[in-house]
Every structure is written in structure tokens, then in C-alpha cells.
Amino acid sequence: MLHEILLALSGHPSPLFEDGNLQQASKGITSGHQFPLLSPSERSLLRSIGELSELHRKLRNHIGQIASSHESTICRAVATAIQQVHLGRFQDKILAVEGKILTKDPSVVGAYDIVPLAGVVSEFEDWHRQMSWYWEMACFMQPIGMNSSNSSRSTGAALVDRLRSEQQTGFPDVEHAAIELNRVAETAWLRQLASWVLYGRLPAFGANDFCIRNSNSEAQASASFVKEKSLLPKFVSASTASSILFVGKSLNQVRRYGRQKKPSGPTTNQSISEGDLASVHLQQLTALSLPIVPAQLSRAISTIRLSLSRNVLQSLLPMQMILELLSCLKQFFLLERGEFAVTLISEADNRLHARQQSLGRLLQQDPVKALQGLSLKDAEFHQTLSQTWKTLAAQDEDVEDDIREFAQRHLTLSTPVDYDSRPSTSDSVYGAALSLSHIGFNDLLFPKAVSLGLDISPPLDLFISQKEIDVYASVNAYLLSLKRAHLRLSDLWRRTAARRDSSAARNISLLSLDARERMRKRRVTTRKFWATCSAATFLLSETTAYFEGEIARESWSHFEDWVKEPLLSDEPDISQTEASTSTSPAPSQRDPETLASGHRTFLASLTYALLLNDITYTKELRSLLGNVDSLIAFFNRLLEVQQKLDLERDASGETGYTLEEELRLSLELDRARKKVDSDLKSVVSRLRQLDQERIGSGRYLNASPGDSEFEPWKGGGVDRLLMKLEFGRMVEGGFDIV
Structure with a gap:
């Protein structure tokens, strides 16, 4: 019987511990010839040995399967260590007990060469907890019944974390085993x-x-x-x-x-x-x-x-290449080169105007084909950007501009693509959170979302990532939409027909009473319109000047000085130490990862200062810009109808349709004006709320200590923008427009 017990503990099947015999012995049932001479206590001891032997047999089989087929080399290494080292110790323990029995060691063999079953069981008492723990680890690496293609298997990282946590269970034997296996895994x-x-x-x-x-x-x-x-x-x-x-x-x-x-x-x-x-x-x-x-x-x-x-x-990746990339971002994405923004807006408006005219003619010839061509294509965006470069090159044809040539090779204008949120080399960790508002401004330049992009090719992706380029694209669309609205409003004052009646060029004494009355009503009607446009122009001009001239320029200058600052490292170069070269520490550029980390911190602080992370403000501003476009569109259309009506009256042939159209457009223009007035108040109101909220440490974006060596520029503030807007406050009927 002792021979059978030792063989069973070694992992061999034994009739002593078959399922039926083991269950009946555990319940104290002795039917027929099954263990008639065993006492209840001996049956209990036998059951303990049977459980240990069965656990050893299952563990050995399961561990062997993990060591041969698991896709994680870490799990396979741990399984092999359990199989060869830890289960080998258990086998050594079995041999040691067998040796004691054969040598009649008094600790195991009693009087008359009797080997008590309780003595044998006590030798393996400490192994129950260890075997159970090994089995738990094996099932953690690969649950029972999981095949090689199942995704429920443990990863190497999860196993390392589990082994490190198991070192604090409170049991010395489990702690020792967890430390050993953790060393293997690590x-x-x-x-x-x-x-x-x-x-x-x-x-x-x-x-x-x-x-x-x-x-x-x-x-x-x-x-x-x-x-x-x-x-x-x-x-x-x-x-x-x-x-x-x-x-x-x-x-x-x-x-x-x-x-x-x-x-x-x-x-x-x-x-x-x-x-x-x-x-x-x-x-x-x-x-x-x-x-x-x-x-x-x-x-x-x-x-x-x-x-x-x-x-x-x-x-x-030399410093010259990094500075060239940064100059491109500053001049074209942050609109330091204002002629690029103005030319791009102008080319976009010209293309839309030409498209409307061609669609109008095509609707008369082939309506189906015209409807199919309503959506804008990326080819049209590419043509707009190409024409912008040609216009800029014509303006500076005698000047070689390396930054413009770099931008011309790498900049794109296309429909934004939803990238997977994957980190690359430079964006694998963000010290400061880049949480931008979901309100988009990239559908104002064209009636379809379009963004300025930059092709990042190696080795530039060591410094900047696509995720950061997307942030720059959002900032560019934000600043470009403000400049576009300001230019379109300012352009109204350059149109003579918008400020003077077409009949005013003639002698006023020759005008009929009806014509004079019509001119007076139009002036009274458009007086509120011009007041609203003046208020909106002032707000947009001051906001644009604040964002571009103060926030973007000053923060960028601070960041650029940090990038160009020579670094004198106190840490010796380990390669010099090994090569036995004696050179004194020399100034050098920061490594690309440090520059990338500082750049991410700068970009996060810039978007925070530009208020791009405030959903309420961006929502109100986006509504204002959209209603400004509607206001200008209704006014231009009304102006065309009024000029047509004047020509009809001069020819004594005015029609009722023209009069109804003028009345309808006047009502729509008044509604659009009221919406712009409301949006102006909402934007300023939100700015005042932000001025109250961003106080103390919340005035600037505070990056966590140690996230980056770069300390962002801390200047400006919402209060400075509000102080500028206070000079343009206009009051109408006791209510602030701005």
C-alpha cells in the first residue's frame, strides 16, 4: 500500500485513488472487499493523499500543455519553471520519504518496522497549499478547457502583475514560490x-x-x-x-x-x-x-x-530639421504668415463662387448630373491649396523661402480622417491632458469639413505625431474661421453699393418723393444692421488680435527659446566611459523625446489659453460665426434685390415678386441680426464666466511635476481680452451688445 501511495503521489494512476473508491472512502462506505480493514481516520488520511496526488497529476498535465503551446513566452517560462523546478522539488520530497522508509528512519518508521499512515501523510502536509497555489497560477495562465487559439489566456504582463501581488499573501512558502517565479517571468x-x-x-x-x-x-x-x-x-x-x-x-x-x-x-x-x-x-x-x-x-x-x-x-534628427518643422507649424498652422490665411480664404471663396455659377448652368442643362456633383471632392481642396501656393509664389517670386517650400511639400488640405487613437513614438505619453472641445470649426471655409494637414515621415515622427498634427489642424481651423469672419464683415464697408443708394449718384433734387422716402427707409432699416456688424467686427478683430498676436506669438516664442537653448548635461555619457575617451561636457541639443514631451506640454497650454477646451465658449462662438455668415448672405441677397428693384422702377416696370422678395429678405436679415446680437452677448457672457472661473491655479494649465522639463509661458488671460472688449461696449435700448 505504501508503494501505491508513493507511486500515486509521483503522478501515476493508482487503483487506491480511483474516483469510485475515493468517493466511497471519503464517505466511510465499505462495500464488499473495498478497504475492509481501514478505519475512518485512515480513510480520511488516504483521501488527503488522494487529493494531493490527483492535483499533482492534473497540474503536471496542464503545465505541460502551457509550456508547449502558450503564445506568451513569459507564461511558457513560468510553466517550465513550475514543471522542472517546483514539481521537481515535490518529486525529490517523495524520494526522500521513500528513502526514510527504506533506511528505517525513526521519524517515519515505528516499532516493529511499522510505517504509520499518519506519518507519511504529515510529510506532505505543507505541499497541499503550494500545490493548490500552483494549480491556481496554472489556471490563471490558461483556464481549463482553453485551446491554443482562445483569447481568454493570460498575457505575460498580467502574469507578472499577479506574481508580484502574490508575494504578499502572508504564507512564507507561497511568498517564496511567487518570488522565484516572478524572477523567471521578469x-x-x-x-x-x-x-x-x-x-x-x-x-x-x-x-x-x-x-x-x-x-x-x-x-x-x-x-x-x-x-x-x-x-x-x-x-x-x-x-x-x-x-x-x-x-x-x-x-x-x-x-x-x-x-x-x-x-x-x-x-x-x-x-x-x-x-x-x-x-x-x-x-x-x-x-x-x-x-x-x-x-x-x-x-x-x-x-x-x-x-x-x-x-x-x-x-x-538634427536640430535644423526640428526647427524647420516648427517654423512651418508656426507660420501656416498658427497663421503667423497672415498672407497665407488671407490668400487661402480668398481662393476658397473664389472656388465656391465659381462652383455656384457652374452648378447654376448645369442645373438648366442636366439636373441629375448637377445634383451628383453637389458634394465637394478632395481634388477641389487640393486645387485650392495649389492655387494658394501659386499666388504666394507670385508675390515673392524673387525671394527663396525654404519654409514655404517645405510647407508646399508636406501640407495638405483634405477631408479629416478619423484615425484610431493609437500612440506613436512622440505621443506615447501625455504629461498634460489634450482634451479639446468637440465643437468643430473646419466646416466654415467650405460647406464641408476640411482640415489642413501635415505629412509626417521618418525621422520627423520621432518628434511629432499624427495626434498632435490633428490638434494643430483644430487650432488652425479655429483661428482661420475667426479671421475669415472678420474679413467678410470688414469687406462690407468696402462695398459702395452697400453704403449708398444706387440713385444717390444723381442729383438729389431730381429724385422723386417716392425715391427719397425709399432711400430713407432703407437707411433706417440698415442702421441696426450696421451697428450689429460694427460690434461683431470689433469683437472678432480684438479676439483675433489677442489669440494670434498675444497668446500664440508669445507662447511660441517662449517655447522656441527653450528648444534652441543649449543643454549642458551633468550626466556623463556611458558610451564615453566605456570607450575611455576623456572629453569635457559640451553643450548639445535636448534629445528628441524631451523635445517631444515639451512640445506636448506647450500644445496643451496653448489650447487651454485659446479656450479651445471649453465646450460652452466654443459652442457660442461657433454659433456666432455661423450666424455671421447667414447675416452677410441675407444682406448681399437683399442688396441685389434692391438694385434690381431700383432698375425696374426706373424703367417703370417693377413686379410684385421683387417687392415680396425684398420684404422677405428684410425680415430674414432682421432675424439674422438678432441672432448675431444674441450670440455676441452669449460669447462675452461666457468670457466673463471664464474670467471668474480661471482664478488662482486655474488661470493657466498646470502640468504635473516631472511630466516635462518645459515650463509653459504664463501670460495673458481672459481678463486681458475682456479689458479690450470693454472699450468697444455698445449699448442699445439699455442692453449690452458687447
């Missing part, structure tokens, strides 16, 4: 990490379980790496994960594009090869203690990132 994770951080390659095995993956298909030539937060262990902070993604993607681009450009600034060491640099970086990873301490991992990754920037990235 070692496997570090091997995956080393392949990415040292060479810029995804792990050869278990790449689907790694926190970095290629979002593009294998058929695509370019690689676009993204970070999967669900595959990151919890001990990896957000900033460390950003650096991991940045380092690996930088190495991938270095291998793909090589050092094609010479460095534009001083570098510390250009002689060290990439192989030697990888060897130096490997020492940083091998120096980590297990279990991994988050601060040590963050320090090691930061050291690798700085070393990579000083030795490689300054040649791949």
Missing part, C-alpha cells in the same frame, strides 16, 4: 525588452505578447510601432513606457534609414559603433536587480535614451 520580459531597446527589433518569439507591436501589415513597407498599454506590467510607469517605445523606434529608423545626414550641432562621441553602443546599453539592463525596482528600470531606460540621443539621433 527575466523573460527583460529578454523581450532587450531585443527592442538594444536593436530596435520586436522579439523573435512571443511578439504578440510584447507591449510594442507593428500596426502596419506585413505587406506595407513602412513600419508603424504602437504601444499596447494592456501588455505593459504595472511596475512600468507611463514615462518609462514612452522612453521604451522611443528608443526602439529610433533604433529601427537608424537601421532602416542609416546615418544619412551629418550632425548640425556638436556631439560628444561619433566614433563608437552601433555594436559597441548596444553592448554598453546591455550592461544597463543586466545590472537591474530582480524583482525589478521601477526606479532602477526608469533610470536604466533614461540612461540608454540619453546615450542613444548623443551618439546616434543627433545625426538622424
Whole structure:
């Protein structure tokens, strides 16, 4: 019987512990010849051994399946460690008990060479809890009945987090086992990490379980790496994960594009090869203690990132290239180059006017074809932008403009695309939240949503991402819509026919009494219109000047000075230490990830200062801009009808339709004017509320400490805009218009 017990504990099937016998023994049932000589206490002891042997057998089979088929190399490593080390210890324990029985050890063998069953059971008492815990971990890695293609299996990161939490259960044996298995799991994770951080390659095995993956298909030539937060262990902070993604993607681009450009600034060491640099970086990873301490991992990754920037990235992404990109963003997205905005608005209006005329003719010839061509195409947007570049080039034909040429190659004007919210190298972590209002301003330039875009190609994506370009596009549409409304309102004063009656050019004494009365009524009717237009023009002009001339310009100058500021690092370059080169610390540019982090902080503070994250304000402003367009459209149409009516009266042939049309348009114009008046009050009212809300620490966007080395510009404020608007307050009937 002892022989059967030891064999059963080793994982072999035994008739002693068959399902039927075990259940009857546990219930104290002895039918026929089944264990007639066993006492109830012995049956209970036998049941305890049977449960342990059955758990060992199931665990061994399940662990073997995980070690051979699990897609996570971390889970496979842990399963192999349980199978070979921990279950091997259990097998050694069985052999040790067998050795005691054979050598008649007094601790197991009693008088008359009798081996008490209770003594054998007590030898394995401590293994019940460990076996149950191993079985729980095995089921966590792969639940019972899950095949290799099932998505319910555990990831390596989840297993690491579970093992780290199991170290605090309070049981010393479980804690010791969890620490050992966690070392195995973290070692496997570090091997995956080393392949990415040292060479810029995804792990050869278990790449689907790694926190970095290629979002593009294998058929695509370019690689676009993204970070999967669900595959990151919890001990990896957000900033460390950003650096991991940045380092690996930088190495991938270095291998793909090589050092094609010479460095534009001083570098510390250009002689060290990439192989030697990888060897130096490997020492940083091998120096980590297990279990991994988050601060040590963050320090090691930061050291690798700085070393990579000083030795490689300054040649791949020099400061001149970054400044060229920033100049393009400042001049064309933030409208520092005002002629670009004015020309783009003018070209868009001309294209819409020509389109309306062509559609009018086409409606008379082929209505079906005309209706099919109502929607605007991206080709028309591209033509508008191309014509804008031609106009600007004609204005500066004798001047070479590198920034304009760069923008002409990379800028696009097209329908915005809904991208997946995927982080790239530079946007893998955001120190300051970029939560913009959902109110869009990109459907005012054209009657269809259209946005200015920028093609980001390597190595520029080490510094900026598509997500940030989308934010710039929102800011550009916001500022462009304000400038467009201001230009259209100002243009009304340039139209002579809008301010003078067509008959006024003749001698007033020759006009009939009816004509004089008609002119007087029109002047009285349009007096409120001109007052509203004047108030709206003042608000838009002051708002545009405040946003473009103060907020955007000053904050950008502050950020640009920070980017150009030479950095004298006190930290030695680890590659220099290993290469035994003695050079004094020299000023150098900040590494691309630090610049990208500062750029994200700047962009977040800029959108906050531009009030783009306030839903109420953007909603009221968007309503104002839309109603301004309606007001101008009704006024232009009314002006055309009045001129037509004057010609008919001069020819003594006015029609009733023209009179009705004039009356209808007058009513519509008055309604549109009242809507604009209401929107003006709502916008100013919201500005006053924001002035009361943004006080103290809420006056400026406060980024969390340590998120970025860049400190945003803190100037301006809603109170400054309100102070400017107070000078233009107009009162009508006791109510403020502005």
C-alpha cells in the first residue's frame, strides 16, 4: 500500500485513488472487499493523499500543455519553471520519504518496522497549499478547457502583475514560490525588452505578447510601432513606457534609414559603433536587480535614451530639421504668415463662387448630373491649396523661402480622417491632458469639413505625431474661421453699393418723393444692421488680435527659446566611459523625446489659453460665426434685390415678386441680426464666466511635476481680452451688445 501511495503521489494512476473508491472512502462506505480493514481516520488520511496526488497529476498535465503551446513566452517560462523546478522539488520530497522508509528512519518508521499512515501523510502536509497555489497560477495562465487559439489566456504582463501581488499573501512558502517565479517571468520580459531597446527589433518569439507591436501589415513597407498599454506590467510607469517605445523606434529608423545626414550641432562621441553602443546599453539592463525596482528600470531606460540621443539621433534628427518643422507649424498652422490665411480664404471663396455659377448652368442643362456633383471632392481642396501656393509664389517670386517650400511639400488640405487613437513614438505619453472641445470649426471655409494637414515621415515622427498634427489642424481651423469672419464683415464697408443708394449718384433734387422716402427707409432699416456688424467686427478683430498676436506669438516664442537653448548635461555619457575617451561636457541639443514631451506640454497650454477646451465658449462662438455668415448672405441677397428693384422702377416696370422678395429678405436679415446680437452677448457672457472661473491655479494649465522639463509661458488671460472688449461696449435700448 505504501508503494501505491508513493507511486500515486509521483503522478501515476493508482487503483487506491480511483474516483469510485475515493468517493466511497471519503464517505466511510465499505462495500464488499473495498478497504475492509481501514478505519475512518485512515480513510480520511488516504483521501488527503488522494487529493494531493490527483492535483499533482492534473497540474503536471496542464503545465505541460502551457509550456508547449502558450503564445506568451513569459507564461511558457513560468510553466517550465513550475514543471522542472517546483514539481521537481515535490518529486525529490517523495524520494526522500521513500528513502526514510527504506533506511528505517525513526521519524517515519515505528516499532516493529511499522510505517504509520499518519506519518507519511504529515510529510506532505505543507505541499497541499503550494500545490493548490500552483494549480491556481496554472489556471490563471490558461483556464481549463482553453485551446491554443482562445483569447481568454493570460498575457505575460498580467502574469507578472499577479506574481508580484502574490508575494504578499502572508504564507512564507507561497511568498517564496511567487518570488522565484516572478524572477523567471521578469527575466523573460527583460529578454523581450532587450531585443527592442538594444536593436530596435520586436522579439523573435512571443511578439504578440510584447507591449510594442507593428500596426502596419506585413505587406506595407513602412513600419508603424504602437504601444499596447494592456501588455505593459504595472511596475512600468507611463514615462518609462514612452522612453521604451522611443528608443526602439529610433533604433529601427537608424537601421532602416542609416546615418544619412551629418550632425548640425556638436556631439560628444561619433566614433563608437552601433555594436559597441548596444553592448554598453546591455550592461544597463543586466545590472537591474530582480524583482525589478521601477526606479532602477526608469533610470536604466533614461540612461540608454540619453546615450542613444548623443551618439546616434543627433545625426538622424538634427536640430535644423526640428526647427524647420516648427517654423512651418508656426507660420501656416498658427497663421503667423497672415498672407497665407488671407490668400487661402480668398481662393476658397473664389472656388465656391465659381462652383455656384457652374452648378447654376448645369442645373438648366442636366439636373441629375448637377445634383451628383453637389458634394465637394478632395481634388477641389487640393486645387485650392495649389492655387494658394501659386499666388504666394507670385508675390515673392524673387525671394527663396525654404519654409514655404517645405510647407508646399508636406501640407495638405483634405477631408479629416478619423484615425484610431493609437500612440506613436512622440505621443506615447501625455504629461498634460489634450482634451479639446468637440465643437468643430473646419466646416466654415467650405460647406464641408476640411482640415489642413501635415505629412509626417521618418525621422520627423520621432518628434511629432499624427495626434498632435490633428490638434494643430483644430487650432488652425479655429483661428482661420475667426479671421475669415472678420474679413467678410470688414469687406462690407468696402462695398459702395452697400453704403449708398444706387440713385444717390444723381442729383438729389431730381429724385422723386417716392425715391427719397425709399432711400430713407432703407437707411433706417440698415442702421441696426450696421451697428450689429460694427460690434461683431470689433469683437472678432480684438479676439483675433489677442489669440494670434498675444497668446500664440508669445507662447511660441517662449517655447522656441527653450528648444534652441543649449543643454549642458551633468550626466556623463556611458558610451564615453566605456570607450575611455576623456572629453569635457559640451553643450548639445535636448534629445528628441524631451523635445517631444515639451512640445506636448506647450500644445496643451496653448489650447487651454485659446479656450479651445471649453465646450460652452466654443459652442457660442461657433454659433456666432455661423450666424455671421447667414447675416452677410441675407444682406448681399437683399442688396441685389434692391438694385434690381431700383432698375425696374426706373424703367417703370417693377413686379410684385421683387417687392415680396425684398420684404422677405428684410425680415430674414432682421432675424439674422438678432441672432448675431444674441450670440455676441452669449460669447462675452461666457468670457466673463471664464474670467471668474480661471482664478488662482486655474488661470493657466498646470502640468504635473516631472511630466516635462518645459515650463509653459504664463501670460495673458481672459481678463486681458475682456479689458479690450470693454472699450468697444455698445449699448442699445439699455442692453449690452458687447
